[in-house]
Amino acid sequence: MVLHCTDTRWYLVLITNLVCFFRIVRILGSVLKILCPCQQKIETVFGILCRTTAMSQEPYQPYIWDRHEILPREEIRALQFVRLRDCIRRCLAVPFYRKKFDELGISPDSIHSVDDITQLPFTTKADFRDNYPLGFLAVPRERIVRYHGSTGTTGKPTIVAYTQEDLDLWAGLCARFLVSGGLQSHHTVQVAFGYGLFTGGFGLHYGIERVGAAVIPAASGNTKRQLMLLQDMQADALVCTPSYALNIADAIHHEGIDRSRLALKLAFLGSEPWTEAMRETLEKSLDIKGSNNYGLSEVIGPGVSGECPERSGMHIQEDHFIVECLNPDTLEPVPEGQPGELVISSISREAMPILRYRTRDIASLHSGKCPCGRSTIRMSRIIGRSDDLLILRGVNVFPSQIEEALLTIEGAAPHYQIVVDRPKILDEIRVRVEISPELFSDKMTDMTNLKHKIEHAIQQMTGLHMQIELLPPQSLERFEGKAKRVIDNRKLVD
Numbered sequence: 001m002v003l004h005c006t007d008t009r010w011y012l013v014l015i016t017n018l019v020c021f022f023r024i025v026r027i028l029g030s031v032l033k034i035l036c037p038c039q040q041k042i043e044t045v046f047g048i049l050c051r052t053t054a055m056s057q058e059p060y061q062p063y064i065w066d067r068h069e070i071l072p073r074e075e076i077r078a079l080q081f082v083r084l085r086d087c088i089r090r091c092l093a094v095p096f097y098r099k100k101f102d103e104l105g106i107s108p109d110s111i112h113s114v115d116d117i118t119q120l121p122f123t124t125k126a127d128f129r130d131n132y133p134l135g136f137l138a139v140p141r142e143r144i145v146r147y148h149g150s151t152g153t154t155g156k157p158t159i160v161a162y163t164q165e166d167l168d169l170w171a172g173l174c175a176r177f178l179v180s181g182g183l184q185s186h187h188t189v190q191v192a193f194g195y196g197l198f199t200g201g202f203g204l205h206y207g208i209e210r211v212g213a214a215v216i217p218a219a220s221g222n223t224k225r226q227l228m229l230l231q232d233m234q235a236d237a238l239v240c241t242p243s244y245a246l247n248i249a250d251a252i253h254h255e256g257i258d259r260s261r262l263a264l265k266l267a268f269l270g271s272e273p274w275t276e277a278m279r280e281t282l283e284k285s286l287d288i289k290g291s292n293n294y295g296l297s298e299v300i301g302p303g304v305s306g307e308c309p310e311r312s313g314m315h316i317q318e319d320h321f322i323v324e325c326l327n328p329d330t331l332e333p334v335p336e337g338q339p340g341e342l343v344i345s346s347i348s349r350e351a352m353p354i355l356r357y358r359t360r361d362i363a364s365l366h367s368g369k370c371p372c373g374r375s376t377i378r379m380s381r382i383i384g385r386s387d388d389l390l391i392l393r394g395v396n397v398f399p400s401q402i403e404e405a406l407l408t409i410e411g412a413a414p415h416y417q418i419v420v421d422r423p424k425i426l427d428e429i430r431v432r433v434e435i436s437p438e439l440f441s442d443k444m445t446d447m448t449n450l451k452h453k454i455e456h457a458i459q460q461m462t463g464l465h466m467q468i469e470l471l472p473p474q475s476l477e478r479f480e481g482k483a484k485r486v487i488d489n490r491k492l493v494d
């Protein structure tokens with residue numbers, strides 16, 4: 001059939017009208033939910049409409065994927081409110097939440113604003129474990145099209161499930177932070193994350209495809225093959241953990257590969273804590289722009305937040321996640337800008353809606369306008385996990401502080417390991433640090449000076465004296481996924 005010019009115009013008018021219709025419906029929804037007695041059904045319909053209208057297929061502006069990223073604050077709050085109530089209603093299908101709601105006397109009608117989220121129960125990793133594997137499922141099993149799981153190394157993983165709508169939503173969320181970090185449809189991206197239960201590989205993969213860029217699903221490991229593909233396929237962007245990006249950078253150096261033989265410009269890094277100093281090192285050695293993105297399996301996977309070019313924190317996709325920052329001991333909110341535990345509600349997912357998930361990740365939240373135009377709040381880098389916090393001789397230390405100190409010293413490679421022992425009463429802390437090949441020397445005085453410099457930098461950063469053990473280049477174990485930096489031998493004796 002030949003499409004005439006007038007037909008095309010007619011279609012355009014129809015599409016424009018439909019878009020306007022959904023906008024009007026959404027605004028009417030916010031008004032009606034206050035006025036209308038049959039609020040519940042209307043909200044459910046709006047919940048569905050709002051969820052489905054969020055799945056953009058093309059960029060809204062060159063560096064903004066989805067118009068929801070720049071909604072006025074009141075509209076974001078209104079959306080969160082509608083979705084939160086809809087989410088509570090869907091949580092009633094989950095025995096764990098139904099029991100908690102009964103105990104606390106909660107129904108969707110108890111929630112009158114987003115602030116009422118504080119009335120809702122928390123969800124913890126232990127709750128997932130107790131309800132293993134599929135106790136949190138809120139839809140019939142035949143609607144599930146994909147399973148993933150957390151990356152725990154011991155015990156059973158946390159299984160998370162997705163409907164087709166969840167996967168569409170997830171791809172859109174990943175597309176948002178990829179575009180925000182500079183990805184465009186003409187790019188080629190090498191994904192060096194594991195493809196499997198881990199959410200990193202598949203999550204980023206479908207996000208990249210959603211943007212229209214090409215994926216090389218290299219998966220994690222086999223660094224030699226990664227280098228070959230990077231050169232032969234001329235990938236513009238790399239996706240992996242920061243520690244694996246460092247391995248790739250080292251390998252490029254080690255193999256004597258001329259940087260001009262690579263086309264890399266961007267790296268999307270996440271899934272483990274890293275520091276600004278590590279970013280500088282990676283950007284310099286790989287000659288790329290590296291952006292940070294954050295997420296966790298229990299609430300969807302990657303796509304909860306990601307950086308914009310301003311690098312003033314990671315924008316949280318607030319239309320789908322409500323994030324609180326709480327004191328992990330009192331569970332009271334910390335003042336804005338102060339570090340606390342992130343507690344995340346995943347309000348749009350169908351298969352596993354999750355309320356107030358205690359992430360154990362420590363970060364701070366920042367509101368206020370971002371010059372990039374996004375209106376969403378930002379979270380800082382993860383400075384550590386409350387369960388990774390090392391209490392050394394009564395002082396709180398995150399491994400990332402040690403990394404930051406190390407990276408201020410020329411010659412200390414960013415490969416390190418922290419070993420904690422308690423031979424008698426006091427903790428003994430040893431930081432094993434690799435020395436860069438350029439500065440590795442058999443001159444005793446050079447090595448002693450370097451050791452003193454590192455000791456001093458760590459003492460300045462943490463207030464603690466730690467023993468430093470200098471190691472030759474390439475002597476510490478390398479990781480293909482998340483790096484394991486701490487060996488806490490105290491736990492074995494406690």
Ligand code: DLL
Pocket residue numbers: 149150151198199200269270271272273274292293294295296297298301302303359361381382385
């Ligand atoms: O790591 C999801 C992910 C994949 C995020 C790829 C980003 C990129 P899990 O395996 O469930 O999911 O691990 C989640 O990883 O609670 C944090 O402690 C940590 N984490 C994730 N992203 C970051 C980041 C994925 N950008 C856990 N900075 C989270 C620091 C991060 N830590």
